[in-house]
Amino acid sequence: xxxxxxxxxxxxxxxxxxxxxxxxxxxxxxxxxxxxxxxxxxxxxxxxxxxxxxxxxxxxxxxxxxxxxxxxxxxxxxxxxxxxxxxxxxxxxxxxxxxxxxxxxxxxxxxxxxxxxxxxxxxxxxxxxxxxxxxxxxxxxxxxxxxxxxxxxxxxxxxxxxxxxxxxxxxxxxxxxxxxxxxxxxxxxxxxxxxxxxxxxxxxxxxxxxxxxxxxxxxxxxxxxxxxxxxxxxxxxxxxxxxxxxxxxxxxxxxxxxxxxxxxxxxxxxxxxxxxxxxxxxxxxxxxxxxxxxxxxxxxxxxxxxxxxxxxxxxxxxxxxxxxxxxxxxxxxxxxxxxx
Numbered sequence: 001x002x003x004x005x006x007x008x009x010x011x012x013x014x015x016x017x018x019x020x021x022x023x024x025x026x027x028x029x030x031x032x033x034x035x036x037x038x039x040x041x042x043x044x045x046x047x048x049x050x051x052x053x054x055x056x057x058x059x060x061x062x063x064x065x066x067x068x069x070x071x072x073x074x075x076x077x078x079x080x081x082x083x084x085x086x087x088x089x090x091x092x093x094x095x096x097x098x099x100x101x102x103x104x105x106x107x108x109x110x111x112x113x114x115x116x117x118x119x120x121x122x123x124x125x126x127x128x129x130x131x132x133x134x135x136x137x138x139x140x141x142x143x144x145x146x147x148x149x150x151x152x153x154x155x156x157x158x159x160x161x162x163x164x165x166x167x168x169x170x171x172x173x174x175x176x177x178x179x180x181x182x183x184x185x186x187x188x189x190x191x192x193x194x195x196x197x198x199x200x201x202x203x204x205x206x207x208x209x210x211x212x213x214x215x216x217x218x219x220x221x222x223x224x225x226x227x228x229x230x231x232x233x234x235x236x237x238x239x240x241x242x243x244x245x246x247x248x249x250x251x252x253x254x255x256x257x258x259x260x261x262x263x264x265x266x267x268x269x270x271x272x273x274x275x276x277x278x279x280x281x282x283x284x285x286x287x288x289x290x291x292x293x294x295x296x297x298x299x300x301x302x303x304x305x306x307x308x309x310x311x312x313x314x315x316x317x318x319x320x321x322x323x324x325x326x327x328x329x330x331x332x333x334x335x336x337x338x339x340x
Contacts, residue, residue, distance in 0.1 A: 006057050008058075060083060083121070087106075109176055121226065132151045145210065159317050160277050160317075184270075186200055191220050204279040239254065241275075305325065308321050
């Protein structure tokens, strides 16, 4: 086990100060210096595997601010504190009533034990489960920039077909993030430079030439809240997840769908795709294809075709294109038929 220092800050400002410390030279901190931890269901695994080797762990469970652990539901938005557990949010009756998509994406994301441990902010920042990233003997540009990507010519059944680059095809495996990006969520962030609010769609970075840089967060910044606006499509929404086994597994393909309907006609649509992309994936072209259309199977199929038009499959994951399309068609039609 790589040795590390364990610290328990008492407030957000104290956590930021601890994370920004790097000796008298005031060199900007990096991920290797200090990492925040809450539930630890992702980071602890990667520390055991040797993938993550932080010098210090800052435990956020001792932060005193009550808002970090609260779910607040207003007329116009749902606001989640960063330390709210996945299970708490999934079981909240008002969240389920006002926006089923949020609750569905959390309930389908993990086992009950993991949901009771994992925080919402930690969940959206989880790292890929790519086996070539997890196994340190393989080259991986995300883990060691410039070393190569073993997944390109390896067994890539679980890997991404959207948002890939010549440097990385690792899938983003989260579920909750698909709901957040579909619903125009935002995140509140605090760091040494102060506070800021960021559209959730800008939080994660596609791999490009620098797959090791995964988010827009600086090393000393942490998420303090997640806010989801409530809109006409919020109550007619759902998350459909297709996986190898129903009990607990990552998505092969998933769809987050929210619809504002006028009879059978789409007034507004929000669509995101999971299990198929390198980052949480907003399918804006599919939304545009649905706008103003009568939502029948033909319209749903056209939207699905548009959503996967830019897919780049590899040897073992080409099946994700037809599977992803069928998943989206089914999600659209089932969301259309919801009683709200």
